[in-house]
Amino acid sequence: MARPDRRVVLITGDGSLQLTAQEISRMLATGQRPIILVLNNGGYTVERAVDGPHQPYNDIDNWRYAELPSVFARNAPINSHVVATEGELARVFAGLSGTPDRLTIIEVQLDPSDLPAGMPRWGRETSALDYQVRLSMNPPRLPWGGLPGQTAS
Structure with a gap:
């Protein structure tokens, strides 16, 4: 809103967007023209x-x-x-230049198991911390020394 001459890019997950979808309506009503990438992996991958999983x-x-x-907004451009x-995403990006004249939404379909390389380990460590359990394999190695009362196996 403050800089209509600038390109705004929003990257959001499908789960997050389902919680805030009405904001697209506000964007259209106020004349905003962001580029929205929706990473559609069918759910809450971080929680998986x-x-x-x-x-x-x-x-x-x-x-x-x-x-x-x-x-x-039925008639909004x-x-x-x-x-x-x-390749499909690269072709869409190639067609975008300068400041967009209309809202652009790009749904990026991903596999539900597509995770960053470190995410599985982080998930195990977070789960152990959340549930205060000892992991039999790959014990958590949290930066502050692990869970209270636990020693490395």
């Missing part, structure tokens, strides 16, 4: 790393994210894309 409460309904702006490969 903590509580296990098969907990059903970490799966969410698969909305048609690229269509959301048209739901909130928007660009929407759905991509599933790096």
